[in-house]
Amino acid sequence: MKFLRLIYQNLWRNKLRSLLTSAGTMVLVFVVTLVWSILGFLANATTEKPANIKAIVSERWRIPSMMPYAYAASLKEGAATEPEHVKPTDNMTWTFYGGSLDPKKRTFENIVFAFCLEPKKLLTMMDGLDELPPDSSERKSLEVAVAKLEKNRQGILLGQQRAETLKKKVGDRFIIHSFNYKEIDLEVEVLGILPTRRYDQSAAMNIDYLLGAIDSYKQKHNGKAHDMAAKTMNLVWLRVPDTKSFTQVAAQIEASPQYAMPAVKVQTASAGISTFLEAYADLLWGMRWLLAPAILVTLAIVIANAISISVRERQTEFAVLKVLGFRPGQIMVLVLGEALLIGIVSGIVSAGGSWFVVNQLAGGIPFPIAFFPKFMIPADAWWWGLAVGGGTAFLGSFIPSWTACRVKVSEVFARVG
Incomplete structure (x- = not known):
């Protein structure tokens, strides 16, 4: 001492x-x-997981991936067509929708980047959100917001910092003027705030709202489809129990003739992230x-x-x-x-x-x-x-x-x- x-x-x-x-x-x-x-x-x-694996389905030859939403139903099932085929235990589709609150001037302070998806998948498939403890206040508030988003497809969930930057709060309404879906401008209502810091700058929307707006575009333009009508799905996420199941599901999808134009590829989430990190x-x-x-x-x-x-x-x-x-x-x-x-x-x-x-x-x-x-x-x-x-x-x-x-x-x- x-x-x-x-x-x-x-x-x-x-x-x-x-x-x-x-x-x-x-x-x-x-x-x-x-x-x-x-x-x-x-x-x-980027480390491969031995169990509870998430797989990503994307377009094989193009970045960013842009697949027709018609692929969604069968991809969610892992292209399973035979009794012996393996099906994923869960799934999620992602469609990226970006825009700004000002149609003429786009700045960091007025842009919105949203994941368009089935609202309930936020609870079971979205990284970080699917791991929230069931009895936590964050999980409960998210469940309430998801329930609202399922009922009101014009709703939007904002990340905490994005809401502060936009100066928006729950109940506010505004129009997003899209820059990747030209002329598909959506009026939304803030239904809640995403609870984790990981999605501070992001947002989540009901995919049905975007798909409905694209269908309406065709009706308003004498049957002419929107340029992005066949490119409305960017990624599909699948959950499988283990490596063996992943290998089987990947083989089913990549061998299926349903996905020829455009062709698709399947990789684990860790491999997909590694690809993004190459830059x-x-x-x-x-x-x-x-x-x-x-x-x-x-x-x-x-x-x-x-x-x-x-x-x-x-x-x-x-x-x-x-x-x-x-x-x-x-x-x-x-x-x-x-x-x-x-x-x-x-x-x-x-x-x-x-x-x-x-x-x-x-x-x-x-x-x-x-x-x-x-x-x-x-x-x-x-x-x-x-x-x-x-x-x-x-x-x-x-x-x-x-x-x-x-x-x-x-x-x-x-x-x-």
Whole structure:
């Protein structure tokens, strides 16, 4: 205990240097925590699952995928036509609808991007929403909003931040002037707010409303179909129990003659996400192999410099400690302890503070990639802070502490004399 008090007192003798070293450590640990949170989430999202697998059906040769909605009914069943065929346990279709509140001026503040789908699928198939605890207030509020959306097909559910940006609240009505479905402008009523931060900038609409509007377009234009009439389904999501079932369902769909024009492909959700992430491959590679290591090296250098300066200033002190009976190993532990105390405490405070501020106050890291507009910091960040702070402190202070324990009493006092 006395040894710990001595370490603390030594650090506090030069408050400015200790505080600056601590601040530098906290900033670098914060950046590492953000980088690892993003990389960890994406790694988990692209890792193949052995059970409860989600599969994505999309157009084979075109990006973005645009399939006729006539495919929906059979794709939901996994193209099962024989008794021995495997059917998915659940399904969901996605149609992307985008527009702005101002027909002439499109800005970030007035655009809306919506997933058009069957409302009930928000509860069972939408990532993040399907995992809400059954007894949670978020789940219950979502169930109420979904029930309203099923009854009122002109409704819309907005993400929290999108609602704030648009300055809209539940009960407000407005017209969305579409930019991907020309002349299909939809008047909607806000029925609720999507509960998770993942969909803060998104919205959800009833697919029947969009399909009905496209049918009405044909009636109003002397039987001429809308240009997008045969391209109203972007993705189909299927849930299967295991890898064997996925392989069977994928084979059924890709072998079916129903999906010839256009042809479709089936892949697991993790593989599909990996495909979307290919556009960010260089950025993610740089974050993983350049940015994160560079920060760790910088952190070790910062601590090494601070401890080295301290050791040079305290040559006489270490000599006196040896005269008083301190062994070289004890002096080495003393110097290492000072670095470890700064590194570990600063690392834990920084990582824990990052977790609280980002998750509880900011609602996630705004770093849009593919379908992921925000990233949360996992609870693992607490031990990341301990490991990064402590590890870099140890590596950065090992040589200075070794130098300190090898101080020769005769040489030090000869210089003093």
